[in-house]
Amino acid sequence: MLALYHFGPVANSLTPLLCLLEKGVAFDNRYLNSRLWEHHSPEFQAISPEGMVPVLLHDGRVVSESTVINEYVDEVFPEMPLRPADPFQRAQMRIWTKYVDEFFCPALTVLGANNASGFASSIDKSEMDSILKRMPNEEVRLKWATISSRGFDERELEDARRKLGNVAEKLERRLAGGSDWLVDSGYSLADIKWYSMVPGLARLVPDVCNETATPGIMRWLARMQARPAVRALPDYAK
Amino acid sequence: MLALYHFGPVANSLTPLLCLLEKGVAFDNRYLNSRLWEHHSPEFQAISPEGMVPVLLHDGRVVSESTVINEYVDEVFPEMPLRPADPFQRAQMRIWTKYVDEFFCPALTVLGANNASGFASSIDKSEMDSILKRMPNEEVRLKWATISSRGFDERELEDARRKLGNVAEKLERRLAGGSDWLVDSGYSLADIKWYSMVPGLARLVPDVCNETATPGIMRWLARMQARPAVRALPDYAK
Numbered sequence: 126m127l128a129l130y131h132f133g134p135v136a137n138s139l140t141p142l143l144c145l146l147e148k149g150v151a152f153d154n155r156y157l158n159s160r161l162w163e164h165h166s167p168e169f170q171a172i173s174p175e176g177m178v179p180v181l182l183h184d185g186r187v188v189s190e191s192t193v194i195n196e197y198v199d200e201v202f203p204e205m206p207l208r209p210a211d212p213f214q215r216a217q218m219r220i221w222t223k224y225v226d227e228f229f230c231p232a233l234t235v236l237g238a239n240n241a242s243g244f245a246s247s248i249d250k251s252e253m254d255s256i257l258k259r260m261p262n263e264e265v266r267l268k269w270a271t272i273s274s275r276g277f278d279e280r281e282l283e284d285a286r287r288k289l290g291n292v293a294e295k296l297e298r299r300l301a302g303g304s305d306w307l308v309d310s311g312y313s314l315a316d317i318k319w320y321s322m323v324p325g326l327a328r329l330v331p332d333v334c335n336e337t338a339t340p341g342i343m344r345w346l347a348r349m350q351a352r353p354a355v356r357a358l359p360d361y362a363k
Numbered sequence: 364m365l366a367l368y369h370f371g372p373v374a375n376s377l378t379p380l381l382c383l384l385e386k387g388v389a390f391d392n393r394y395l396n397s398r399l400w401e402h403h404s405p406e407f408q409a410i411s412p413e414g415m416v417p418v419l420l421h422d423g424r425v426v427s428e429s430t431v432i433n434e435y436v437d438e439v440f441p442e443m444p445l446r447p448a449d450p451f452q453r454a455q456m457r458i459w460t461k462y463v464d465e466f467f468c469p470a471l472t473v474l475g476a477n478n479a480s481g482f483a484s485s486i487d488k489s490e491m492d493s494i495l496k497r498m499p500n501e502e503v504r505l506k507w508a509t510i511s512s513r514g515f516d517e518r519e520l521e522d523a524r525r526k527l528g529n530v531a532e533k534l535e536r537r538l539a540g541g542s543d544w545l546v547d548s549g550y551s552l553a554d555i556k557w558y559s560m561v562p563g564l565a566r567l568v569p570d571v572c573n574e575t576a577t578p579g580i581m582r583w584l585a586r587m588q589a590r591p592a593v594r595a596l597p598d599y600a601k
Contacts, residue, residue: 186451193457200450212438213424219431227465228502263529264466291501 128153130172131179134358136237137230138179139321140191142361144198144314146354148205156363160244165259175262191321192222195314207317209310221307221315229292229322235285236329238272245273289326293333293342296323300341305348320349366391368410369417372596375468376417377559378429380599382436382552384592386443394601398482403497413500429559430460433552445555447548459545459553467530467560473523474567476510483511527564531571531580534561538579543586558587
């Protein structure tokens with residue numbers, strides 16, 4: 126039995142969703158509504174004690190972390206490989222993927238979370254306090270405490286925008302030169318990982334990611350959006 | 364031809380060094396003295412344009428990022444595997460390794476860099492300015508600019524110490540229960556990755572990592588230090 130618990134086709138939840146769809150691996154769709162805090166339910170915490178999403182449940186064993194899930198899926202279901210066969214190309218795939226986890230995603234999260242402050246401030250303060258108390262992961266709890274109280278300060282927001290400018294420049298440098306995909310050997314888990322974040326980049330920092338500044342990125346986005354697996358993603362928004 | 368460029372057996376440079384020694388793979392030892400800024404030389408930047416260390420040079424191709432280098436080495440030299448054969452165990456190895464890159468190392472770096480402020484302030488200001496101008500990676504340059512001017516503020520240092528308390532607790536929880544190594548299947552790249560940082564944890568936050576608070580970690584450190592490959596590491600400090 127294979128089941129994916131996710132928040133829908135966005136950010137880290139999109140990563141394993143798109144991998145499974147590209148490979149044509151059948152799975153149980155376990156959508157969780159993050160705004161109803163469904164990932165904090167005792168039922169889900171029996172699977173993911175820290176309430177972290179996405180997680181893959183495979184024959185009774187739980188795999189967490191979207192990047193790790195995707196390499197796991199590609200190892201267990203070797204048809205339609207999404208990792209380069211050549212070890213050097215595979216290393217390049219991992220470098221691109223790692224950069225998202227360590228640099229791109231944390232910077233984007235600051236702006237994304239800052240945008241969620243409207244949602245957070247719509248919640249009654251005593252209710253928010255009890256939601257915070259239920260959050261099992263300390264880093265997530267501190268992030269929401271920041272969003273729902275002081276918000277991020279201007280220095281943090283400015284630093285995130287600066288980093289995202291570098292992210293856009295790095296990706297454009299790769300794609301502007303005529304490369305269709307991130308790794309020379311072709312479409313891979315690296316493109317999937319980046320596709321989980323680039324639409325957010327274009328939305329949250331439109332001045333650094335747009336048709337004029339980053340035409341290579343926009344063409345890559347169009348190539349991604351033409352893929353049948355990407356076109357199937359909206360079916361998993363519930 | 365296989366060559367490793369590194370800063371000696373510490374932190375991220377230790378990771379691929381120990382992997383190569385454990386596997387018994389012969390390599391050219393290319394030690395760089397970080398305090399003489401040897402990684403900013405034009406010769407090295409021809410190999411690593413951003414001056415990032417460690418890097419592996421294999422038959423003319425460059426692989427960067429210590430975590431990626433180790434999976435590459437384990438794929439290219441399959442004797443003495445350091446990754447579990449079972450995909451689920453391998454996923455656990457990657458989750459442990461990823462946690463170091465995304466959470467443990469960045470927190471430890473704040474305290475380590477703060478400790479380097481003595482070194483930074485011993486450098487003449489105009490010389491430091493010209494060193495900063497030569498630094499090709501913006502994040503590294505901003506870190507050194509912080510160290511050599513204002514230093515980290517108390518909020519950043521306190522946050523790093525809080526995170527490192529959680530790191531020690533997480534590792535102790537795994538090791539206190541009688542597990543010899545991080546992954547059930549045995550010694551792996553996960554132990555190597557953690558060993559690149561845990562001695563720094565014990566040194567920089569001795570109140571949260573010591574014989575009384577974390578006896579399981581101390582026993583694991585002793586097991587690591589008994590390994591022939593670990594005992595050979597001091598030979599690579601130059």
